Amino acid sequence: MASKTSILSKRALQLTSRRPTTQICYRESLRRAGMATVAPPVTQDSTSKRGPTAMVFMNMGGPATTDEVGDFLSRLFSDGDLIPLGRLQNYLGPLIARRRTPKIQKQYADIGGGSPIRKWSEYQCEEMCKILDQISPETAPHKPYVAFRYANPLTEHMYEQMFKDGFGQGKGGRAVAFTQYPQYSCSTTGSSLNELWKWRNRLEGKRASGEMHPPGSITWSVIDRWQTHPGLVEAFAQNIEAQLKTYPEERRNNAVILFSAHSLPMSVVNRGDPYPAEVAATVNAVMARLGFSNPYRLCWQSQVGPSAWLGAQTSDTVREYVARGQTDLVLVPIAFTSDHIETLYEIDQEVMHEDAQNNPGVKRAESLNGSPVFIQALADIAKAHLDSGMSCSRQMGLRCQGCKSERCLESKRFFAGEQAYTSNFVM
Structure with missing residues (x-):
């Protein structure tokens, strides 16, 4: 009998392969011109009871050139x-x-003159929306958007595009802010949500209209963390298993799996940020799926500046293990959902070539990128959220123990308060 995972993978491939030829040409021409994919104007689908729904992928982004x-x-x-x-x-x-x-x-x-994160983010969101149109027709059509924190398309550009497509400005509509950081941190998801809250207030909230929730404004809900979702865990596990198979059988179970996540300043960690615990939860879930087949460690990368950061650093870890003779190492970017500079340069070039001294036993598991299992997981997470009627998780409403940020407080209040409006979209 085929496994549940293989069935899901085939289903995702079938659903994500349906695209009219004209739409392919249109989107391809936009990509070649260096433009974001433009969503068609919002229209009410005849089979939809609660749509249309904007699905907004949030991430840090990266420079395209x-x-x-x-x-x-x-x-x-x-x-x-x-x-x-x-x-x-x-x-x-x-x-x-x-x-x-x-x-x-x-x-x-x-790494080729720019970051591929926009390409992968747009692809993942578009493919997820195709699956959602099939498995959640009552909230269709699902419109894909990307909002980056530091690169184009910026949050304000995404918001303006939503206006052009028929959301908000008196027309209402539902939008889901879907963080592409599986593990929550105030520095990543929190920052993106603070930025979304800021532009929402400027463009259609209190600063724009004088009202906190004017009639016809967009109703927002948030998928703020998904660190142990079975589909995410399965996608990571399959990529690790594929890399482990490249080792000779007699060495395979002794290869050390090194999970690497972006580090945080210790000032943020000591404030009570949940990120380290949520990354560790992902690591434990993946290793449980693998049957704890190999020794493993969690390490941290991308430290900037002289202040104290969460360690041990990935570069130091690889250098120390190689020096001790432990040269079979599988690096796994556990907090990233696609390739970008931290994988393609920092891990592939600095860590694997410099710190590992080009040792052939030091390898990296493929990033999630276009994995059908991963994209199916995104759709499953989104559908469960849409069906729940929740504006955000219970965890998101709880501030860090040492948080003093008024911006963070008001942002959390806003998204938690959207519960009163989100329930209108559940029947």
């Missing part, structure tokens, strides 16, 4: 939710960005 690196870094280092620099954030952030721009431009040049 080396010319965009400076602006990308300036936004990144100016974000106090991600890199807290205190009262001088607005001065120090752009200054650090300018100093680092030439170095980071070279790194992007080395």
Whole structure:
């Protein structure tokens, strides 16, 4: 009998392969022109009772060309939710960005001249929406959008596109902010939601109309974490198993699996950020799915600046193990849902070539990217959320123990308060 996973994979492939030829040409021409895919105007589907629904993938983003690196870094280092620099954030952030721009431009040049994160984000969202149209017709049509925190398409650009497509501005409609960080952190998902809340208020909330929830504004709900979803776990496990099979059978079970996630400043960790625990939960779930077949460790990457960050660092871990003679290592980017500079440059070039000294036993599991199992998981998560009638998880409403941010408080209040309106979309 075929496994449940293989059936899901075939189903995802079947559903995601249905695309009219004209639509392919239209989207391809937009991609070649360097433009985001434009969603058609919103129309009520005759089979839909609660649609249309905007599905918004949130992520940090990445510069599409080396010319965009400076602006990308300036936004990144100016974000106090991600890199807290205190009262001088607005001065120090752009200054650090300018100093680092030439170095980071070279790194992007080395991986092809830009980040592939936009390509993968748009692809994953579009394919997920096709599946949702099939498995959740009552909320169809599902319109794909991408909102990046530091690169195009920025949150405000996404919001303006939604207006053009018929959402909000007196027309109402439902939108789901779907974080593409499986594990919640105030520095990542929290920052993206704070930005969404800011632009919502500027464009159709209190600052725009004088009302907190004016008639005909967009109703938002949030998928704020999904760190142990079975589909996510299965997608990671399959990629790890595929890489383990490349080792000789007598060495396979002794290869060390190194899960690598983006690190955080210890000031953020000590404030009570849930990210380290949620990453560890993903790691444990994946290893349980693998039957704890191999020794493993969780390590952290991408430390910036002289302040203390969560460790041990991935680069140090690989260097130490190789020096001890443990040269069969499988690196797994456990907090990333697609390739970008942290996988293609930091892991593939710096860690594997420099820290591992090009040792052939040091390998990396493929990123999730276009995995049908992963895209099916995204659709399953989205459908469960749409069916639940919840505006966000219970966890999201709870602030970190040491949180003093009024922006974070108001953002959480807003999205939790959307519950009163989200329930109108559940029958």
